[in-house]
Structure formats: C-alpha cells, structure tokens
Amino acid sequence: MIQHQLLAGKRGVVFGALDEQSIAWHVASQCVAEGARITLTNAPVAMRFGTIQKLGEQLNAEVISADATSMDDLKTLFEKSVEILGGPLDFVLHSIGMSLNVRKGKTYTDINHEWMLKTLDISAISFHKMMQVLYQTDAMAEGGSILALTYIAAQRVFPDYSEMADAKALLESFARSFGYHFGVKKHVRVNTLSQSPTRTTAGSGVKGFDDFFSYADAMAPLGNASAEDCARYCAALFSDYTKAVTMQNLFHDGGFSSMGINPAVMSKG
Numbered sequence: 038m039i040q041h042q043l044l045a046g047k048r049g050v051v052f053g054a055l056d057e058q059s060i061a062w063h064v065a066s067q068c069v070a071e072g073a074r075i076t077l078t079n080a081p082v083a084m085r086f087g088t089i090q091k092l093g094e095q096l097n098a099e100v101i102s103a104d105a106t107s108m109d110d111l112k113t114l115f116e117k118s119v120e121i122l123g124g125p126l127d128f129v130l131h132s133i134g135m136s137l138n139v140r141k142g143k144t145y146t147d148i149n150h151e152w153m154l155k156t157l158d159i160s161a162i163s164f165h166k167m168m169q170v171l172y173q174t175d176a177m178a179e180g181g182s183i184l185a186l187t188y189i190a191a192q193r194v195f196p197d198y199s200e201m202a203d204a205k206a207l208l209e210s211f212a213r214s215f216g217y218h219f220g221v222k223k224h225v226r227v228n229t230l231s232q233s234p235t236r237t238t239a240g241s242g243v244k245g246f247d248d249f250f251s252y253a254d255a256m257a258p259l260g261n262a263s264a265e266d267c268a269r270y271c272a273a274l275f276s277d278y279t280k281a282v283t284m285q286n287l288f289h290d291g292g293f294s295s296m297g298i299n300p301a302v303m304s305k306g
C-alpha cells in the first residue's frame with residue numbers, strides 16, 4: 038500500500054465498511070496507513086452480518102453501531118467519536134447505499150413508493166442528517182473534509198440502476214447546498230466522488246452488474262478505477278492538499294465520463 042503520512046494527526050469517521058470488498062473498508066485502511074485515527078460505523082444489522090469488527094481490530098479503531106437515518110444515533114456516534122479521538126473531526130466518509138426496490142427486483146416503472154422513501158432516506162437524506170448533526174454540534178474541525186460516494190447514473194441513464202439514480206442525484210445536490218453553509222462556517226469542504234463500478238455487496242446487487250462493469254472497463258481509457266484507487270483519492274481529498282476543493286462532484290472513473298465512443302467497445306459488438 039502506498040503511504041505518505043498525508044493524514045498524520047487527523048481524526049475521522051468512516052461509514053459503510055461491511056466486509057473486505059466494501060469501498061469504505063479500503064478507505065479506512067488507507068486513511069489509517071496515512072497516519073489518521075478513526076472510528077468505524079455501520080448499521081446495527083451490518084454488525085451482525087458483516088466483518089467490520091475484524092477491521093476495527095486491524096486498524097485499532099472503535100466500532101460504533103449507528104443507523105444513518107436516525108438523528109439520535111448520529112448524535113451519539115459523533116459525540117463518542119470526538120471523545121474517543123480526542124478532538125473535533127477532520128474528515129468523514131459517507132459510503133452508504135441501499136434500495137429495497139432494486140433488492141426485491143421491482144422495476145423502475147413499477148416502483149413501491151414506500152420503499153422508495155426508505156431508499157432516499159438511507160442513500161441520500163442520511164448525508165444531510167449527518168451533516169446537520171456535525172454542523173449543529175460543531176463536531177468538525179476548521180478546514181475539515183466531508184465526502185460521499187456516488188455514481189454517474191445521477192447524470193446519465195443506466196436503466197437497471199433504477200431509483201438509486203434519483204437517490205444519487207439528491208445526494209450530489211446535498212453536497213453543493215450544505216457545502217456552502219459548511220464553507221462559510223468553518224472552511225469545511227463537502228464533495229461527492231463518483232466511482233467506477235466496483236465489485237461489492239451493494240454494487241453486485243444491481244441487475245446486469247457484470248455487463249456494465251465490463252462495458253465501463255472497456256470504455257474508459259484507464260479502465261475502471263478500483264476500490265484501492267478510490268481509497269487513495271479519498272485520502273487525498275481528506276488531506277491538506279485539496280483545501281480549496283468543495284461543492285464538486287468529482288469523477289473517479291478512468292475517464293469513462295468524458296467518453297463518447299471507444300473503438301475497443303465497438304469492436305466487441
């Protein structure tokens with residue numbers, strides 16, 4: 038693992054490490070290798086089914102259970118994290134996504150709207166809730182960095198991504214809107230990182246995942262960005278080398294988002 042002590046002395050909270058495949062698992066490991074001290078968090082159900090405790094032991098990081106849709110859980114989580122880490126937070130990663138409609142095979146034209154509300158709450162509104170708690174409790178350090186992971190289906194149509202596309206569009210909007218308030222208050226940066234398809238529990242849950250993984254890989258001149266690549270980019274965005282980057286949706290996709298056509302894909306047809 039490449040490491041440069043980019044985050045020496047920094048404190049952070051990482052949401053969403055479920056197992057070794059999770060993007061957040063890689064980000065947490067990279068941040069600690071770069072000198073940060075962190076707490077890890079996930080939903081109570083993930084504590085039972087995932088392997089987050091193992092990561093906590095590896096990284097010497099406290100694992101705190103919190104449902105990211107619960108304001109009370111979020112308040113307790115950030116309060117405990119500031120106490121354990123010994124001061125305000127320099128960075129926070131939101132790496133959370135879940136769609137009941139996708140999971141249960143409901144198509145976009147036959148959505149269960151009760152489930153859709155749940156999807157929006159878990160996958161997008163939790164980002165606003167998290168930032169509101171951090172803002173109101175003054176838990177972020179001056180010049181800190183907040184980041185959420187997103188996907189290009191917020192801008193372009195990927196039919197099988199279904200309602201998650203709408204959740205991601207909302208998530209990216211929250212980064213801009215809250216980024217203004219956090220910038221003015223404490224020079225805190227808020228961005229979204231738009232990642233290539235990556236083989237994880239959430240990723241592989243999308244119908245046809247293998248096909249659009251291969252398509253994106255062939256289309257992008259650099260190929261798909263891996264979870265390890267993503268972890269290094271996150272570390273850079275949490276570091277002092279990106280102090281003036283805020284309210285952006287940053288594509289991390291090997292160039293996929295700028296492509297129109299690639300002969301490598303055409304010749305496959």
Ligand SMILES: NC(=O)c1ccc[n+]([C@@H]2O[C@H](COP(=O)([O-])OP(=O)(O)OC[C@H]3O[C@@H](n4cnc5c(N)ncnc54)[C@H](O)[C@@H]3O)[C@@H](O)[C@H]2O)c1
Binds near residue numbers: 104131134
């Ligand atoms: N895998 C991909 O292809 C890909 C591509 C672009 C963006 N992303 C995004 O990356 C992020 C992480 O996903 P991943 O691919 O690592 O999959 P993952 O399944 O490992 O991570 C999703 C996480 O969300 C957590 N979660 C679900 N409900 C929660 C709740 N109520 N409270 C707290 N946590 C909750 C899960 O426990 C899990 O840890 C997601 O936002 C996803 O949309 C993934």
